[in-house]
Amino acid sequence: MRKTAVVLIALFLSATPAFAKVKVVATLQWIGSVAGEIGKGQVEVATLVKPNQDPHMVEARPSMILAARKADILMYNGLDLEIGYLPVLIESSRNPNIQPGKPGNFDCSHFVTVMEKPVSVDRSMGDVHPLGNPHYHYSPGRILSVAEGMADALSTIDPSHADAYKANLSIFREKVRAKQKEWSALPTKGRRFIAYHKLFEYLAADFGFTITAYVEPKPGIPPSAGYIERLIGTIRETRPDGILLTPYYGRREADFLTRRTGVPTIVVPHDVGAVPGANDWFSFMDQALSALVK
Structure with missing residues (x-):
């Protein structure tokens, strides 16, 4: 009887690690979505920023610090998009796994080619991101490159499931390539838009449309009445296909421009979950691109 009990205890202890999922904490919804695709049943994903929040304006909360404290790996956008809260989370968590330079500190931007990195930055330029446009x-x-980095990072932290992460990456890669063919067939090429904020430059570069002007005179700077009047003249003269904005800001100004010019306002989701039906990164992209061509 005693020997049987010892055997059962040994079996339990040896089996426990197989059921322990890697705790992934992602700052943004799209990061959590991609991490879930690569990790599947081997990971438990918690996401810090809600889909209805402006990612530029997030502040650290105790619940976020607690989540970071429990993380095996912290995944974030980088390029200073989380600069207002991420350093506080990392320091306050006192979690050695996620400190800079550790395998559990995963900056997604390290795996992408960045657009619009300024040579120099000063306050006269508005809220410019000094490391480049973070909305990749x-x-x-670029998301496929991030996913490849995730698979490597998860394999380092959890080598016993490295083959599973590699297989999940292969599935993700094939799905991305299939969707790229589908998305490339949409009639986005040659279209011209006004945008509220410098948010859609990567989308424009990948899908062949142009952003001709911005409702913000400079990033993060609200437009004055005089600027709006000048923009109305520009819109009437150039007749763009639409005015792009996200659900979280710019609606009042965009609707005013639409009333004055007849050019439609187009709401484009800024992240997974930002609009109904954008339940993962793939459906988020479906929604973003379909909004441009409706």
């Missing part, structure tokens, strides 16, 4: 999650090719 609209670029399928």
Whole structure:
């Protein structure tokens, strides 16, 4: 009887690690979505920023610090998009796994080619991101590179499931390539848009449309009445296909421009979950691109 009990205890202890999932904490919804595709049953994903939040304006909360404290790996956008709260989370968590330079600190931007990196930055330029435009999650090719980095990082942390992460990556890669063919067939090439904020540059570069002007005179700077009047003149003269904005801001100004010019306002999701039906990164891209061609 005693020997049987010892055997059962040994079996339990040896089996426990097989059921322990890697705790992934992602700052943004799209990161959590891609991490779930690569990790599948081997990971448990918690996402910090809600889909209805402006990612530029997030502040650290105790619940976020607690989540970071429990993380095996922290995945974030990078390029200073999370600069307002991420350093506080990492320091306050006192979690050695996620400190800079550790395998559990995963900066997604390290795996992408960045657009619009300024040579120099000063306050007169508005809220310019000094490391480059951080909104690369609209670029399928760049997201595939991020996914490849995720698979490697998860394999380092959890080598016993490295083959599973590699297999999940292969499935993800094939799905991205199939969707790229589908998305490339949409009539986005040659279209011209006004945008509220510098959010859609990667989307424009990948799908062949142009952003001709911005409702913000400079990034993060609200437009004055005089600027709006000048923009109305520009819109009437150039007749763009639409005015692009996200669900979280710019609607009042865009609707005013639409009333004055007749050019439609187009709401484009900024992240997974931002609009109904954008339940993962693939459906988020479906929604973003279909909004441009409706």
